[in-house]
Amino acid sequence: MKDVYQIAVVHGDGIGPEVCAAAVEVVKAALGPDCPLRFTEYPAGAEHFLKTGQSFPEPTFEACRAADAILHGAGGLPGVVYPDGTEAGLDFTLKLRFELDLYANIRPIRLFEGVTSPLSGVKAGDIDYVILRENSEGLYAARGAGALLRGEVAVDTLVQTRAGIERIVRKAFELARQSNGAPRDGVRRVTCCDKANVLRSYAFFRSVFDEVAKDYPDIATEHALVDAMAMHLVLKPGHFNIIVSENMFGDILSDLAAATVGGMGMAPSAEVGDTKGFFQAAHGSAPDIAGKGIANPYGTILSAAAMLDWLGRGHGDERLLRAADQIRRVTEACLAGGLLSADLKGRSSTAEITGNVCDRLAA
Amino acid sequence: MKDVYQIAVVHGDGIGPEVCAAAVEVVKAALGPDCPLRFTEYPAGAEHFLKTGQSFPEPTFEACRAADAILHGAGGLPGVVYPDGTEAGLDFTLKLRFELDLYANIRPIRLFEGVTSPLSGVKAGDIDYVILRENSEGLYAARGAGALLRGEVAVDTLVQTRAGIERIVRKAFELARQSNGAPRDGVRRVTCCDKANVLRSYAFFRSVFDEVAKDYPDIATEHALVDAMAMHLVLKPGHFNIIVSENMFGDILSDLAAATVGGMGMAPSAEVGDTKGFFQAAHGSAPDIAGKGIANPYGTILSAAAMLDWLGRGHGDERLLRAADQIRRVTEACLAGGLLSADLKGRSSTAEITGNVCDRLAA
Numbered sequence: 260m261k262d263v264y265q266i267a268v269v270h271g272d273g274i275g276p277e278v279c280a281a282a283v284e285v286v287k288a289a290l291g292p293d294c295p296l297r298f299t300e301y302p303a304g305a306e307h308f309l310k311t312g313q314s315f316p317e318p319t320f321e322a323c324r325a326a327d328a329i330l331h332g333a334g335g336l337p338g339v340v341y342p343d344g345t346e347a348g349l350d351f352t353l354k355l356r357f358e359l360d361l362y363a364n365i366r367p368i369r370l371f372e373g374v375t376s377p378l379s380g381v382k383a384g385d386i387d388y389v390i391l392r393e394n395s396e397g398l399y400a401a402r403g404a405g406a407l408l409r410g411e412v413a414v415d416t417l418v419q420t421r422a423g424i425e426r427i428v429r430k431a432f433e434l435a436r437q438s439n440g441a442p443r444d445g446v447r448r449v450t451c452c453d454k455a456n457v458l459r460s461y462a463f464f465r466s467v468f469d470e471v472a473k474d475y476p477d478i479a480t481e482h483a484l485v486d487a488m489a490m491h492l493v494l495k496p497g498h499f500n501i502i503v504s505e506n507m508f509g510d511i512l513s514d515l516a517a518a519t520v521g522g523m524g525m526a527p528s529a530e531v532g533d534t535k536g537f538f539q540a541a542h543g544s545a546p547d548i549a550g551k552g553i554a555n556p557y558g559t560i561l562s563a564a565a566m567l568d569w570l571g572r573g574h575g576d577e578r579l580l581r582a583a584d585q586i587r588r589v590t591e592a593c594l595a596g597g598l599l600s601a602d603l604k605g606r607s608s609t610a611e612i613t614g615n616v617c618d619r620l621a622a
Numbered sequence: 623m624k625d626v627y628q629i630a631v632v633h634g635d636g637i638g639p640e641v642c643a644a645a646v647e648v649v650k651a652a653l654g655p656d657c658p659l660r661f662t663e664y665p666a667g668a669e670h671f672l673k674t675g676q677s678f679p680e681p682t683f684e685a686c687r688a689a690d691a692i693l694h695g696a697g698g699l700p701g702v703v704y705p706d707g708t709e710a711g712l713d714f715t716l717k718l719r720f721e722l723d724l725y726a727n728i729r730p731i732r733l734f735e736g737v738t739s740p741l742s743g744v745k746a747g748d749i750d751y752v753i754l755r756e757n758s759e760g761l762y763a764a765r766g767a768g769a770l771l772r773g774e775v776a777v778d779t780l781v782q783t784r785a786g787i788e789r790i791v792r793k794a795f796e797l798a799r800q801s802n803g804a805p806r807d808g809v810r811r812v813t814c815c816d817k818a819n820v821l822r823s824y825a826f827f828r829s830v831f832d833e834v835a836k837d838y839p840d841i842a843t844e845h846a847l848v849d850a851m852a853m854h855l856v857l858k859p860g861h862f863n864i865i866v867s868e869n870m871f872g873d874i875l876s877d878l879a880a881a882t883v884g885g886m887g888m889a890p891s892a893e894v895g896d897t898k899g900f901f902q903a904a905h906g907s908a909p910d911i912a913g914k915g916i917a918n919p920y921g922t923i924l925s926a927a928a929m930l931d932w933l934g935r936g937h938g939d940e941r942l943l944r945a946a947d948q949i950r951r952v953t954e955a956c957l958a959g960g961l962l963s964a965d966l967k968g969r970s971s972t973a974e975i976t977g978n979v980c981d982r983l984a985a
């Protein structure tokens with residue numbers, strides 16, 4: 260337990276500042292006047308790149324490295340690109356993952372009361388699983404390292420290491436142990452999602468998974484090919500508990516999964532390593548709705564709750580664990596009560612949702 | 623127009639023989655006693671590998687190369703693997719794609735009358751688009767070529783070439799020109815699906831797409847990141863007309879898309895190059911239901927209709943075009959009439975469906 264926790268805050272681009280400010284407000288409301296978190300803002304992102312030529316300034320990186328946790332709104336703007344065509348504004352997220360070795364990207368997928376799923380016959384509680392995305396290698400290892408030869412041939416290399424696979428798979432089994440199991444059958448289960456049938460590196464992922472699984476005989480296991488998995492997330496989402504997969508596949512599957520529980524606005528994430536933690540919603544910067552005050556802040560608020568949980572567990576700080584719990588309970592109540600933003604087919608503004616959440620936390 | 627078309631038929635594994643035989647029967651019924659197609663069976667697949675140590679015998683390859691078209695049931699069995707962990711039974715499909723340069727994998731996604739979508743509020747006609755999957759490079763180029771170093775590091779390399787991207791993108795625009803546009807707005811549209819924001823090779827894909835698009839000013843264009851696309855296929859499937867993407871992404875998205883229109887049993891595909899054509903449903907060999915007579919044959923039947931179309935257009939043969947049309951119309955009528963297999967929550971057996979389709983074709 261610490262007297263003060265330093266939180267490095269990066270607002271980022273598009274709706275980033277709106278949802279990030281909302282989450283900070285909510286955390287402060289939950290912890291009250293003695294809030295032990297100190298929030299300090301640092302610049303990064305596409306707008307900053309346009310202004311300064313740097314998307315992730317060194318001082319911001321140093322502050323993130325020194326902080327107890329990092330909170331981010333959203334980054335990147337389409338069209339703000341490097342000469343190789345990739346987006347400059349994503350450096351903050353992508354470099355943090357690699358430089359701070361944030362290997363576990365934990366993406367809970369849960370259908371809340373009050374939110375309508377696009378899947379028919381599915382109600383709150385029917386979808387409740389975690390996509391655990393490997394966050395430090397895989398196809399993303401090629402970011403900035405791919406080659407383009409004579410304008411004719413482009414290559415990117417997918418790299419998977421035994422150590423990298425082993426630690427993410429262990430994390431999956433640990434999450435399964437802490438969980439309530441899959442909604443449909445209550446079974447604690449880890450699903451290994453890969454493309455082992457076609458590619459060697461994914462077959463390797465699967466073989467390491469099978470080895471590690473032996474250490475967790477209390478947890479059910481299964482394999483699913485990524486294409487079949489995409490189908491399963493639509494046809495039998497209630498079957499899953501913890502899904503573990505390589506970086507690129509995790510990226511695709513987690514957006515798909517979010518679509519089934521209300522869209523990207525409902526998708527929190529926690530990106531953690533052995534000592535560092537980075538928290539942001541899984542959505543992008545949505546420049547089309549930026550500045551209108553209608554962005555859905557729930558994803559970032561839930562990500563901030565995950566931050567409090569992670570800090571609370573790491574430092575044995577009950578205050579933070581309690582605050583995280585309260586934020587989650589109030590969020591659930593607000594959603595169930597119909598406090599919905601435009602993306603959820605409601606009419607509540609970002610400010611209205613944030614204000615309501617804060618009021619209930621204060622009460 | 624030819625007097626005789628040689629069709630190389632490979633039944634494959636699991637339900638492969640059942641659905642393949644069904645499709646052959648249907649084609650024969652559509653073309654009647656003067657059927658100009660000669661079907662010859664050749665062995666390949668996981669079972670053949672178990673028996674002989676070869677999954678794709680050279681004579682089968684030669685026959686496929688010499689044939690006017692190739693028809694396949696389904697291949698592969700889980701557990702029948704090479705030392706590197708990948709599936710032996712997939713050689714037939716994967717080597718054919720590369721050796722015969724079948725660069726365009728055309729996967730129509732359509733919700734038929736009589737089939738229930740898992741998406742709420744979606745009815746027949748609301749979903750009608752094509753996923754055009756690049757089929758000759760991308761991450762699949764690494765098949766058999768990846769490396770595993772000291773059991774510690776596995777790599778697979780994604781390769782995209784200008785020539786490869788250009789031809790698939792042109793194909794996409796040509797398909798758009800032949801189409802009726804997207805169901806929701808009637809707009810002829812090609813969506814380029816990539817991960818240009820993060821990876822150079824996908825940024826290259828996008829840049830070649832943008833160049834080629836200039837030659838088709840009559841067709842609307844847009845970009846979608848693969849993660850967002852996975853979400854869109856659930857949230858706004860009616861928006862799409864033709865989606866073009868790299869091999870691995872196309873694999874994932876086409877299964878996801880199939881899930882929204884009744885599952886893998888409803889997913890035909892045509893894999894074509896400049897001169898060669900290979901036809902099979904997009905589903906796997908489903909060994910769990912093999913031999914029970916309950917497999918859904920519609921995907922393979924529709925793939926066979928695509929074969930007739932392709933042969934008919936290639937050889938200016940009206941008979942084949944007419945037969946293709948009839949098969950499609952009868953298939954539609956059967957589905958609308960409730961002739962549904964177990965996967966579609968019906969009770970009709972493979973034989974019942976096939977028999978009904980044939981009877982109506984004969985009538």
Ligand SMILES: CC(C)[C@H](C(=O)O)[C@@H](O)C(=O)O
Pocket residue numbers: 334335349352353510541543820849
């Ligand atoms: C913004 C982008 C770099 C990021 C990713 O591709 O990982 C996002 O899509 C995510 O899922 O966190």
Ligand SMILES: CC(C)[C@H](C(=O)O)[C@@H](O)C(=O)O
Pocket residue numbers: 457486697698712715716873904906
């Ligand atoms: C069977 C397998 C090799 C194949 C693929 O991965 O391409 C299948 O999933 C498909 O979509 O055609």
